Amino acid sequence: MRAHLGVMVGGLWMVMAVAPAVAHHSFAAEYDNSKPLKVTGVVTKIEWTNPHIWFFVDVKDENGNVTNWGFSGGPPGVLQRRGITKNALKAGDTIVVEGFRARDGSNNGSGGVVTFPDGRRVFTASAEDALPKSDK
Amino acid sequence: MRRHLGAIVAVLTGVAACSLGFVPVLAGGQAAGRSSAPLTDGGKDAGKQAAGPIPRTVDGKPDLSGIWDTPKAPGSRGGGATVFDKARMAPFRPGGEALFYEPRTGDPRKDEPRAFCMPSGFPSAFLGPYPIQIVQNQKNLVMVTEFMRVTRLIPLDGRAHLKDIEPTFYGDPVGRWEGDTLVIDATNYKRWSLDDWYYQNPKEYRMHTDAFHTIERLRRTDANTISYQFTVDDPKIFTAPWSVDWEMKLHPEWEKTGLYEMVCQENNRCEGGNCRK
Numbered sequence: 001m002r003a004h005l006g007v008m009v010g011g012l013w014m015v016m017a018v019a020p021a022v023a024h025h026s027f028a029a030e031y032d033n034s035k036p037l038k039v040t041g042v043v044t045k046i047e048w049t050n051p052h053i054w055f056f057v058d059v060k061d062e063n064g065n066v067t068n069w070g071f072s073g074g075p076p077g078v079l080q081r082r083g084i085t086k087n088a089l090k091a092g093d094t095i096v097v098e099g100f101r102a103r104d105g106s107n108n109g110s111g112g113v114v115t116f117p118d119g120r121r122v123f124t125a126s127a128e129d130a131l132p133k134s135d136k
Numbered sequence: 137m138r139r140h141l142g143a144i145v146a147v148l149t150g151v152a153a154c155s156l157g158f159v160p161v162l163a164g165g166q167a168a169g170r171s172s173a174p175l176t177d178g179g180k181d182a183g184k185q186a187a188g189p190i191p192r193t194v195d196g197k198p199d200l201s202g203i204w205d206t207p208k209a210p211g212s213r214g215g216g217a218t219v220f221d222k223a224r225m226a227p228f229r230p231g232g233e234a235l236f237y238e239p240r241t242g243d244p245r246k247d248e249p250r251a252f253c254m255p256s257g258f259p260s261a262f263l264g265p266y267p268i269q270i271v272q273n274q275k276n277l278v279m280v281t282e283f284m285r286v287t288r289l290i291p292l293d294g295r296a297h298l299k300d301i302e303p304t305f306y307g308d309p310v311g312r313w314e315g316d317t318l319v320i321d322a323t324n325y326k327r328w329s330l331d332d333w334y335y336q337n338p339k340e341y342r343m344h345t346d347a348f349h350t351i352e353r354l355r356r357t358d359a360n361t362i363s364y365q366f367t368v369d370d371p372k373i374f375t376a377p378w379s380v381d382w383e384m385k386l387h388p389e390w391e392k393t394g395l396y397e398m399v400c401q402e403n404n405r406c407e408g409g410n411c412r413k
Contacts, residue, residue, distance in 0.1 A: 029244050051404060070411070072405065078266070081396070102406055104411055
């Protein structure tokens with residue numbers, strides 16, 4: 001029974017993890033929703049600024065090479081209204097980031113979901129899953 | 137035990153959805169309706185103010201002041217963006233369809249000028265998932281959206297529209313009372329995007345022309361609700377005006393902080409698809 005509950009709650013987290021958020025522009029203009037991205041790394045910098053917060057993560061590959069990735073999140077005000085402040089994420093935190101790559105091929109992306117080592121998931125990014133159906 | 141389990145799961149779901157602002161996604165990956173997306177903090181306290189007589193200003197008019205969630209279909213919760221439903225539109229007049237659908241060119245400066253911090257225009261700026269504050273007195277009604285702090289100053293003194301002025305992104309709105317209904321009539325728009333940016337057809341976007349004329353009818357139906365009818369009249373595109381019916385919900389809990397500042401130019405890192413270091 002307890003295992004069943006765990007699966008159900010896990011499932012809820014999974015469906016809620018695909019998280020449209022808020023942007024001032026078209027997600028499609030800047031990010032490629034055919035290129036999902038999931039990295040684990042250490043936070044190096046946070047820019048708690050409009051129109052979107054940005055956070056930067058050092059990601060080490062299997063050869064030990066480190067690449068710094070930048071990820072955008074929601075606007076500070078929207079996050080703040082949800083109770084997520086600039087203290088939610090700190091330099092030195094190890095996180096898993098899920099999102100989509102920037103269209104320009106740079107080491108940037110939308111940071112849709114951030115997961116901490118204790119399982120907490122916070123932040124949302126651009127509206128990749130909120131695409132309305134075409135009306136034509 | 138089963139009832140207990142159900143309650144635990146329900147609570148966890150509610151807490152998670154409200155605290156994270158995540159949007160439940162239905163099987164198959166279709167978002168469970170943008171209109172239900174709790175992007176402006178879940179709307180969990182909306183409607184909790186005791187229903188009762190609607191507040192009125194000293195001159196007896198309904199007082200629409202307060203911080204409201206974005207207009208959307210009646211019954212929707214949360215703060216999803218609103219896109220016009222084609223099923224509600226009037227038929228095109230000859231040549232209207234070509235004016236309405238403008239093909240995307242691949243040049244983001246032309247296709248999505250809002251990505252370069254250009255204005256969203258009206259009603260687009262007021263349809264995204266951001267709170268709207270209304271401040272009202274006998275002479276004016278002011279609508280401010282948190283989105284870029286776009287402001288509409290609407291005179292209520294019965295004046296006519298301005299003449300011989302350059303068209304603008306947000307038009308020339310004038311208001312008048314018809315009983316308890318506030319009617320906002322606006323003209324003098326420049327040709328610009330009709331929809332909120334959530335309309336993301338990859339082939340084209342939808343425009344209004346410089347003949348665009350909007351009529352809004354706002355009526356506070358109870359202490360927590362504004363019934364909001366929005367009429368699109370664009371005689372260069374459509375054979376007749378057409379309307380959609382939305383509502384806005386009051387959020388007294390957002391008064392604590394008010395609207396947050398949102399400035400597009402501050403750190404627009406991936407402007408138009410080119411991310412800078």
